[in-house]
Amino acid sequence: EAQVTQNPRYLITVTGKKLTVTCSQNMNHEYMSWYRQDPGLGLRQIYYSMNVEVTDKGDVPEGYKVSRKEKRNFPLILESPSPNQTSLYFCASSTGPPLNTEAFFGQGTRLTVV
Amino acid sequence: DQQVKQNSPSLSVQEGRISILNCDYTNSMFDYFLWYKKYPAEGPTFLISISSIKDKNEDGRFTVFLNKSAKHLSLHIVPSQPGDSAVYFCAASADSGGGADGLTFGKGTHLIIQP
Numbered sequence: 001e002a003q004v005t006q007n008p009r010y011l012i013t014v015t016g017k018k019l020t021v022t023c024s025q026n027m028n029h030e031y032m033s034w035y036r037q038d039p040g041l042g043l044r045q046i047y048y049s050m051n052v053e054v055t056d057k058g059d060v061p062e063g064y065k066v067s068r069k070e071k072r073n074f075p076l077i078l079e080s081p082s083p084n085q086t087s088l089y090f091c092a093s094s095t096g097p098p099l100n101t102e103a104f105f106g107q108g109t110r111l112t113v114v
Numbered sequence: 115d116q117q118v119k120q121n122s123p124s125l126s127v128q129e130g131r132i133s134i135l136n137c138d139y140t141n142s143m144f145d146y147f148l149w150y151k152k153y154p155a156e157g158p159t160f161l162i163s164i165s166s167i168k169d170k171n172e173d174g175r176f177t178v179f180l181n182k183s184a185k186h187l188s189l190h191i192v193p194s195q196p197g198d199s200a201v202y203f204c205a206a207s208a209d210s211g212g213g214a215d216g217l218t219f220g221k222g223t224h225l226i227i228q229p
Binding site: 035040041044045059090092102104105106107108 | 148156157159160163205218219220221222
């Protein structure tokens, strides 16, 4: 079954404690992205990756890092989380360039930073 | 500065009637538009898309209309069913030439289908 898997689904952490949210896809997609969803703001792109070792900033990259060492995995790293990073995070993958951006999303990770 | 706008946070429609969800955009470089549907506790799922070279795309009960001159698109659902109750996100993409995954989303519209 084609899927994007995020872990964990729920996480409560304290300010400043480094954390990683994992994302894995089994569709051999080249493109992967991270989004955050906040009330009243919709989905905003954090980082994206066009292929292995190729990553770039989205609209709201501050406070986040990513890596793409393998095609299937695209972890999101918060080196020093802050309360304003409390949000619902979605990982997505897609087959290719903008004209084919029918992305598949993971189920989401609800992060609370206290 | 919101480039994709969904001005109705929620919409209530009777079962069997037509649901019309609207989306406006400001970036004239957008040339591909998508609608995603999201149920609570799940990730968004792709619903339907349209390229800027078309003005209409139909898939079963779902039709998307694009009016480029007005920078407006709409999603029509006919007939509306209870399972259509969800949040609908409008998204847009511009061919940046670099192949970037540049989906810009609206804030979403919560569609409620009433029996």
